[in-house]
Amino acid sequence: MNITIGKRRHSPSFNEHIRKHFFHLPLKNDQAVVAIAGNPNVGKSTLFNALTGLRQHTGNWPGKTVDRAQGAFLFREKSFLLVDLPGTYSLLAHSAEEEIARDFICFGQPDAMLVILDATALERSLNLALQIMEITSRMVVCVNLMDEAGKKGITVNIPLLEKDLGVPVIPTTARNGKGLKEVQTALYEIAVQQRPTAPKQVRYSAEIEGLIQELLPRLQTLPAASFFNSKWLALRLLDSHPPFVENISRFVRLQNAPTATYQEVEKLHAYRLE
Amino acid sequence: MRTALNKPADPLSQIYADLEPLRHTSGHQLADRMVADIFANAHLIASQVIQQDPLRNPRRRSRLDQLTASRLFGYPLMLLLLVGIFWLTISGSNLPSEMLSRFFFRFQDILSQWFQAGGAPLWLHGILVLGIYRTSAWVISVMLPPMAIFFPLFTLLEDLGYLPRIAFNLDSLFKKANACGKQCLTMCMGFGCNAAGVVSSRIIDSPRERLIAILTNNFVPCNGRFPTLIAITAIFTAGSAAFAWRHLLTAAAIALVICLGIAFTFAVSWGLSRTLLKGEPSSLVLELPPYRLPKFGAVLYRSLIDRTFFVLRRAVVVAAPAGAVIWALSNIYLGELNLIAHGAAFLEPLARLIGLDGFILMAFILGLPANEIVIPILLMSYLSTGSMLEIDSLAELGTILFAHGWTWLTAVNVLLFSLLHWPCSTALLSAYKETGSKKWTLLAFAIPTFIAFSVCFFVTQAARLLGWA
Numbered sequence A: 001m002n003i004t005i006g007k008r009r010h011s012p013s014f015n016e017h018i019r020k021h022f023f024h025l026p027l028k029n030d031q032a033v034v035a036i037a038g039n040p041n042v043g044k045s046t047l048f049n050a051l052t053g054l055r056q057h058t059g060n061w062p063g064k065t066v067d068r069a070q071g072a073f074l075f076r077e078k079s080f081l082l083v084d085l086p087g088t089y090s091l092l093a094h095s096a097e098e099e100i101a102r103d104f105i106c107f108g109q110p111d112a113m114l115v116i117l118d119a120t121a122l123e124r125s126l127n128l129a130l131q132i133m134e135i136t137s138r139m140v141v142c143v144n145l146m147d148e149a150g151k152k153g154i155t156v157n158i159p160l161l162e163k164d165l166g167v168p169v170i171p172t173t174a175r176n177g178k179g180l181k182e183v184q185t186a187l188y189e190i191a192v193q194q195r196p197t198a199p200k201q202v203r204y205s206a207e208i209e210g211l212i213q214e215l216l217p218r219l220q221t222l223p224a225a226s227f228f229n230s231k232w233l234a235l236r237l238l239d240s241h242p243p244f245v246e247n248i249s250r251f252v253r254l255q256n257a258p259t260a261t262y263q264e265v266e267k268l269h270a271y272r273l274e
Numbered sequence B: 001m002r003t004a005l006n007k008p009a010d011p012l013s014q015i016y017a018d019l020e021p022l023r024h025t026s027g028h029q030l031a032d033r034m035v036a037d038i039f040a041n042a043h044l045i046a047s048q049v050i051q052q053d054p055l056r057n058p059r060r061r062s063r064l065d066q067l068t069a070s071r072l073f074g075y076p077l078m079l080l081l082l083v084g085i086f087w088l089t090i091s092g093s094n095l096p097s098e099m100l101s102r103f104f105f106r107f108q109d110i111l112s113q114w115f116q117a118g119g120a121p122l123w124l125h126g127i128l129v130l131g132i133y134r135t136s137a138w139v140i141s142v143m144l145p146p147m148a149i150f151f152p153l154f155t156l157l158e159d160l161g162y163l164p165r166i167a168f169n170l171d172s173l174f175k176k177a178n179a180c181g182k183q184c185l186t187m188c189m190g191f192g193c194n195a196a197g198v199v200s201s202r203i204i205d206s207p208r209e210r211l212i213a214i215l216t217n218n219f220v221p222c223n224g225r226f227p228t229l230i231a232i233t234a235i236f237t238a239g240s241a242a243f244a245w246r247h248l249l250t251a252a253a254i255a256l257v258i259c260l261g262i263a264f265t266f267a268v269s270w271g272l273s274r275t276l277l278k279g280e281p282s283s284l285v286l287e288l289p290p291y292r293l294p295k296f297g298a299v300l301y302r303s304l305i306d307r308t309f310f311v312l313r314r315a316v317v318v319a320a321p322a323g324a325v326i327w328a329l330s331n332i333y334l335g336e337l338n339l340i341a342h343g344a345a346f347l348e349p350l351a352r353l354i355g356l357d358g359f360i361l362m363a364f365i366l367g368l369p370a371n372e373i374v375i376p377i378l379l380m381s382y383l384s385t386g387s388m389l390e391i392d393s394l395a396e397l398g399t400i401l402f403a404h405g406w407t408w409l410t411a412v413n414v415l416l417f418s419l420l421h422w423p424c425s426t427a428l429l430s431a432y433k434e435t436g437s438k439k440w441t442l443l444a445f446a447i448p449t450f451i452a453f454s455v456c457f458f459v460t461q462a463a464r465l466l467g468w469a
Helices: A012-022 A044-052 A096-107 A119-135 A146-151 A158-165 A180-191 A206-220 A230-239 A242-256 A262-269 B002-006 B011-018 B020-049 B060-068 B074-118 B122-160 B163-176 B183-192 B194-203 B207-219 B226-240 B243-274 B296-331 B339-353 B358-366 B371-382 B394-403 B408-420 B425-435 B438-465
Strands: A003-005 A008-010 A032-038 A056-060 A067-075 A078-084 A112-118 A139-144 A154-156 A169-171 B050-052
Touching: A032 A044, A032 A096, A032 A119, A032 A180, A044 A067, A044 A078, A044 A112, A044 A180, A067 A180, A078 A180, A096 A119, A096 A242, A112 A119, A112 A180, A119 A139, A119 A146, A119 A154, A119 A230, A119 B020, A139 A158, A139 A180, A146 A154, A158 A169, A158 B020, A169 A180, A206 A230, A206 B011, A206 B020, A230 A242, A230 B011, A230 B020, A242 B011, B011 B020, B020 B050, B074 B122, B074 B163, B074 B226, B074 B243, B122 B183, B122 B226, B122 B296, B122 B371, B163 B183, B163 B243, B183 B194, B183 B207, B183 B243, B194 B207, B194 B425, B207 B243, B207 B425, B207 B438, B226 B243, B226 B371, B226 B394, B226 B408, B243 B408, B243 B438, B296 B339, B296 B371, B339 B358, B339 B371, B358 B371, B358 B408, B371 B394, B408 B438, B425 B438
Parallel strands: A032 A078, A032 A112, A112 A139, A139 A169
Antiparallel strands: A003 A008, A056 A067, A067 A078, A154 B050
16 A cells, blocks of 8 residues: 655555654654754744644654754644754755755655745755755745844745745744744645645756766666656766665665565664765 | 565666766766756845845945955965964063063072972972973963963954854865865864864764874974974074064964975875875865954953963973973983983984984974973983073073074974974874774874974985085
8 A cells, every 4th residue: 555646655664664763753643744954043943843832852863963853733633743854054965964864855755844944044045945855846945034134134035936946935933933824834735735846956057967868768767766856866876975875775675675674774774974 | 575675786776886987087076066056046046036125234244255265365364364373472472481481480599499498308309390390480481471372362263253264265275185174173273282173073074084184183283382383483583684573584484384284284184085095075064154253351261261271281280290200311320421311312313314313303202292391301401400491582592402503404304393293192192082993093193203204304305415504
């Protein structure tokens, strides 16, 4: 019994394993997983706390201790598990934080990503958003710190940004709780109602686009293509370290296995930069 | 399914393997271009959706960054700040140094009188007063004033937010050496103390780049070596210029020595990443924090209490017993010569090859516990009286050095050797704790030692061959 979401096939038993053992997520039945990503100090934790209220508890990531919070909230009788990823500027995996964030987005298979942008430094936070949009289409973007931006004389054209990015964009001021309901509604639409999105894809320079086009025919026939965006795969084959590529293969193999065992999932987890 | 799981290579890994030559030749440029393209896309989007009210736009910060992080002015500005800081340090610390040493040595006479009045044996007076007290006094009077000026100035720059800009400027150089731009921050820590520099390498995430940072940290002179560098440079640039320009010349010479150390950091990092620690550099995402007006009270407290007195205490704690040992060694005679002279005579042939003499090399060896005591040990060994003379000024120190056959070549070699030689025992211990490996600790000792000996050897032989010395 596989659920089909777009082109992806999720095997529930395996994802349960991954979430439980790789990411230490205690999942209740039918709970939707939402991961929050964003630059450091854009108000991720403020938004996290505002959304979850007091019902949060903390856990540790496997490996290096990087604080991570998870908490649950209920919206329209659907339970959401919110995972606060470490703050990063990119997903290029040059630091433990970036690696953790990237691995969760790739292998944790969240039902939706909540990407938080800084209205006072939009360009910088868009870098991260664009990188996440290459991996998943199931995302909600939130432009936070709207009050600070207002003080600095910055106005953000939200409808235009939404049109540009092709995913729901919501202005918020997490500190005052402004925009929370809208964020929850958007998350519900993406994670539960499977609202389709058309995430903006980065246009690379001619040489890189050429390399991608060369690789695409070979990649599109692979089993990995049913789990990952082929263009993203092509890019990662060009710039990744071997362990990450091995991990993608392992992830795909395990998805196709009838039952994934704890040890096999552990191998995924054993991946380190070196 | 089992067999599928155990299959050695899957199609994805196969494609990855096929791309290996491409990644090898231009993978790094490709990754950089990908990042640049993503940034360009983000810039395009942001420029369309953002409107900035021109009246409320604080542009001052970015204008300052255009200067400090610019290609044209970035490096000269860094150099200017470096020379400026040393100039202030040198010209500011001269007078207090003299006052301190005069005070300490006057008190030494009083101490001696007390010992005589109390009927203490000569050897006790020797060890305690001429050994321990004198060495400690020398270390304090020579080291305290420069530190009390240098550290607050350095902390001021740090609070202002300038250090991340230095890292930003040097990142491209580090990348060429296949190392991490954050290594610059560990270098900055190394200026204070190499042991602290080694520990701060934790901020570098890649183990390969962290090891490079640890192995090369001692090429930036720590605070323990600054007094040596300052004293020797000051003596040998003293006669060469008019009084008003002397301090500036000295400061420029020290800045040159430091730049040389940084050049060695790059060269060795480059060499390591091509031999023992092969790999690609990771790109650096460094947030340039806004420039802030430093809080002067906090700067003074942090630089004086946390840094100056911490380092000084360490110096005295090591130098005091060392002073006692040196006094003992110089007063135990085997035949005609005391033990120090024996040691120096043994080291003499090797030392001559690299333009030093046996006493200097031995001072460096005995200075392993702390670089601060190299010059005090050298002086103690030079002076046949068995303990240090009163040295009120650098000029007198110069007289002693000239009397023992120092030439400009000796001075240059001492500067080079001090800059490049093995790290002190504390830094080595930190390296062992951080790497957890005897092999890397041994390398942290062996690489600088090898470089120091070879550089001094080549400089000496070249100078002699050319008839310059």
